Amino acid sequence: MKLNLKIRWQVDSAFLRSPRTVTLCLSGKSNEMDDSVNLSVSMGDVEASMLNHNVSFSSTMVTSAGDLSLPKLSMTLTEAELLKLRSRCPKNGVDSPNASVAMETSVGVATAQEDVEAKEESVVDLEDTLEMTSNGNQVKPDVDPAADSEADPADYSVPEYFKGSIVELARRCWTSSTEAQHYTKGCYWSPDGTCLLVPIHLDGMHVMEVPADLYSTPAVPSTRPLSKLESAVHVPEGGTVYDCVWYPQMNSLQPETCLWLATRQHEPIHMWDAFDGSLRCSYSGYDAVDEVMAAISLAFSHDGEKIYAGYKRCIKIFDTSRPGRLCDDYPVKFAISCIAQTTAHPNTLTCGNWHGYIQHFDLRCSHKQGPLFTLGGHKGGITQLRYGEIGAGEWHLFSGARKCGKILQWDMRNYKKPLVELKRHVDTNQRIQFDFTADGHWLASGGTWGSVNVWDLQNCGDPTILPLHSDCCNGVALNPAMPILATSSGQFHFTDQSTPRDNVTLNGSETTELPASDEVHQNQREVIYENAVVLWWCGPTG
Structure with missing residues (x-):
């Protein structure tokens, strides 16, 4: 008797809002862009290369032509990959060459009751696959450009801007x-x-x-x-x-x-x-x-x-x-001319309006409460808002307005007045x-x-x-x-x-x-x- 083992992890919006969040970033060419545009999954025993080949989209969106597209992100491990995952030694990190054969043999001679128990134990707990730091953040897997034969070392270098002539x-x-x-x-x-x-x-x-x-x-x-x-x-x-x-x-x-x-x-x-x-x-x-x-x-x-x-x-x-x-x-009370959001606070929005004000809303609160705070400083309607992470965890907001000759830089930890005015x-x-x-x-x-x-x-x-x-x-x-x-x-x-x-x-x-x-x-x-x-x-x- 041979037991087919298959794991399917479905990451939906409800799970993303839970404290145990797995961040899946599919916004760039694999192994060709920098860290901000690569698929990064913080898992201790699962190899990143294996996950790259098993990312699939199960469409849930209906287009005007009746086609399905743009689904929720999911991953599926095949039986061979699952055996490879379970055969890894957690103590010394060295794969055993006979682990896959031994596991397949033991499954083949198991009784019906043992098959049921093995199936229950085969489900990998998602918490066990996450390698966490002391502060609770996920550890990104180290990528060695030399270890990937298809990777170009130049693809891993950070772009250098304004180092020479234009x-x-x-x-x-x-x-x-x-x-x-x-x-x-x-x-x-x-x-x-x-x-x-x-x-x-x-x-x-x-x-x-x-x-x-x-x-x-x-x-x-x-x-x-x-x-x-x-x-x-x-x-x-x-x-x-x-x-x-x-x-x-x-x-x-x-x-x-x-x-x-x-x-x-x-x-x-x-x-x-x-x-x-x-x-x-x-x-x-x-x-x-x-x-x-x-x-x-x-x-x-x-x-x-x-x-x-x-x-x-x-x-x-x-x-x-x-x-x-x-x-x-x-x-809201005013027309929203631009919107910005940080990755650290997905339930809040920073919005600009044509009256020259910047307002910060918590979408979990009632609209009757109004904005959490309001920023001024521009004489015209706000045309653009952008968040930038300046340093570790220091979110700075940059704002620009029409008929206003300055860009304001705000430190969101102390937003009483802008840090810098750029002319x-x-x-x-x-x-x-x-x-x-x-x-x-x-x-x-x-x-x-x-x-x-x-x-x-x-x-x-x-x-x-x-x-x-x-x-x-x-x-x-x-x-x-x-x-x-x-x-x-x-x-x-x-x-x-x-x-x-x-x-x-x-x-x-x-x-x-x-x-x-x-x-x-x-x-x-x-x-x-x-x-x-x-x-x-x-x-x-x-």
Whole structure:
């Protein structure tokens, strides 16, 4: 008689909220990115390589086409892997070569009662597989790059930013007309650093890939030829895109995780596929008269199981695996313009509003209690909030606002006043992005004057000003896996359409006039500005 032993661990939202939490991060290429984008499971006896080959998705989401996708994360151990797991010696850590044979023989000669007892004892307790430190934190498995024959040692090195000269890698431009101005509205790197999402006004959203030669080079020569960025995916969605966000567990090696959310005017929240640009599903928010409302801001929970959508008078919380209109409402007094959250406190949200205030909510409390605290300091509406872990357990909040020439850094342990005020030029109402590296060393921000300001947060000195654009630099994003800086430029320009001719500007400088006699130019007068997205190498140069 042969006993088939199989273990299936299902990690659901209820278990993640328990004190015994197993963190599964599937937001990067396996063995190719840094620790923030690798699958890390803190288990004492289970090998990480074995878990990497047994991560599967059991779909629970129904798309518009009737397909199933984006499930809850689960793992399954085969019989051979289970025998390997049970045959390991816990005292000296050396595998016994005859352990698997002995176990299979003993199972084959066991009686029926012994089979039942063996089956009950074969269930591995999850607590027994966790190696804990003295303070209760899980110990990450040590990864030896030399032990993995398929791993490249360069993949394990932490990217070094702003160590040499800035080299332009690739560029993509859009032309505009007085009838339809196509300008960028920021740029967003995917969590694994392989794709760049760029919303374009009146031209939908574009997904662009990193040039292939940059994956294998530790340094880029200053004479590298300029590449032309092409759209791998184009979603020609009309109207104004209010906000978009990548799925935090996105991994290019697993297509089911390659997706992003976007919200635009008069439309529900749409989930888009990053491989073919298809619409996967929608999340609809309705008002008191049962009409669809457009979300102003979006955010995923760090585990990807929840979607936080900011509306004019409430925060709607959707289950990612359950599209539609079913959600939880958390009423607020002001319109939520941006949302941020820390990994240490998954039940709280930090939200900004158009009145210039930053409010911190505990979703476990009644909405009648109001925010836990409110921060001021900006003179305009809050456009962006970002949390950064500066040091061990020190969460700092960075905030930016429209028509406000400063980025405020808050220590969340003492939030009576900001720690540092970082100066920048913001003269318009549009969102001017800022971003920082994963180690909290560098912070970069755009500005309406076209320059990129870079601060060394460890020294807190004056910024380094990089004049990279001649028009408004509205988007700044640092690649999480490679020392690549992505910037986007452009803004709305007021033009007089009643005049028979318009001045053409290129890169912000006035050049010549269009002929008014040409009927084509009379019907569609072209006004060219620097509406571009550019990739810059900010690491070591050869």
